[in-house]
Amino acid sequence: MSVSTNTQSAAVRLSFKELALWSSLLVLANGLVGSILGGQFAPGPGGIPDFIFGGGFLVVAWGAAVWLLMKAPAKAASLADAPVTLGLCLLGGLAQTNALPIAITGLGLWLFLKKEDDIRAAGAVFLAIASQQFWGHIILGALAPELVRLDAAMVGEAMVRTIKGASWHDNIITSPSGYSIVVVEGCSSFANVSTALLAWVSFGRLERVKWLPRDLIVGVVVVVSQIALNVTRMYLMAQSPQSYLYWHDDGGKQIYVAAASAAAVLISVVGTHWASRTR
Secondary structure, eight states: OHHHHHHHHHHHHSBHHHHHHHHHHHHHHHHHHHHHHTTTTSOOTTHHHHHIIIIIHHHHHHHHHHHHHHTSOOOBOOTTHHHHHHHHHHHHTSOHHHHHHHHHHHHHHHHHTSSOHHHHHHHHHHHHHHIIIIIHHHHHHHTHHHHHHHHHHHHHHHHHHHSTTOEEETTEEEOTTSOEEEOOGGGOGGGGHHHHHHHHHHHHHHHOSSOOTTHHHHHHHHHHHHHHHHHHHHHHHTSOHHHHHHHHTSHHHHHHHHHHHHHHHHHHHHHHHHHHOOO
């Protein structure tokens, strides 16, 4: 009788939260090892602001997900949770470039399907991480020609309506002096959208674990702000060769990255508070 009771007590002590935390930390450890070996922690030529927008939000997202799991209620894990945990741990231990995005996606879906709000919020953050690190690049690559044309159209129309003699065709934008820029995939306004949405999900779920319908409006504003900032930057780059160098490589790039980061954070935090307000 005592042996059976002890076994049941041990099973109860093994909570779903513990399984999820250990799985998350294993996947995170594998990702960190891959990043360190790949030299991805150095700020690089873009400087600290570029590093914050590219990697800083990812650090915040992982911290938010782990924090949400730690504060979740400790409930006993089900029989189905054990094989899921084992599968995720096996995926998380494989080669980073091949299996890690799948492991993070599976982890996010597994958590998001639970009933507890904190665990569901952590799942949403993991899904945002997977989108920013992997799925967003696939979608962007598939839609690149259409997105580049849309960017060029927005910048071109802004030039034509504000500068006499300016013109644009396809993805080429020409100033009255004859100077032209070509909008390519790397310039796409949508390249930063997944990073900004990662900030929106992370900061939003730290502020409030439950989703509300008006949160979607905040997400749309986050996306629009990133597109508007990048279109403005390309508009300035199209003015002259000197303006191009400043906004593409020099101080203007730092200003743009800092503004994009600040917009993502401020809109996410303030917007989450706004969405929580009752009329």
